[in-house]
Amino acid sequence: MPGLLRGVARTAVISGTATAVSNRVSRRQAGRWAQQDYQETAPAPPQPGYGAPAPQPEPAAAVSMDAKISQLKELSQLKEQGVLSEAEFAAQKSRILEL
Numbered sequence: 001m002p003g004l005l006r007g008v009a010r011t012a013v014i015s016g017t018a019t020a021v022s023n024r025v026s027r028r029q030a031g032r033w034a035q036q037d038y039q040e041t042a043p044a045p046p047q048p049g050y051g052a053p054a055p056q057p058e059p060a061a062a063v064s065m066d067a068k069i070s071q072l073k074e075l076s077q078l079k080e081q082g083v084l085s086e087a088e089f090a091a092q093k094s095r096i097l098e099l
Contacts, residue, residue, distance in 0.1 A: 009083035013092050016071060020096075071096050 072093060079089040 006083045009078045009081075010088065013075065013078065013084070016074070017092065017095055020067065020071070068096055 075084065075089055075092050075096070078084045079086070084092070
């Protein structure tokens with residue numbers, strides 16, 4: 001029975017990670033398309049002069065820290081239950097933190 005539980009837990013962790021990665025790729029691609037559409041339709045920006053402030057770069061979009069924390073909590077619970085080994089836990093944790 002523990003082997004079955006471990007397999008189910010491993011599948012859940014992998015599918016959760018795959019979902020997070022897929023969502024991130026989808027958001028990034030949608031952002032690129034929106035930026036391309038904006039650049040094609042937007043007029044040329046005015047040249048900064050004495051009266052105009054310099055444009056500030058926009059911060060890069062990141063995966064929600066709350067989502068990462070909840071995934072890490074789930075992983076730690078699975079490890080404490082003995083479903084995940086130390087190596088499996090470390091591998092999944094590094095994948096989550098790379099996002």
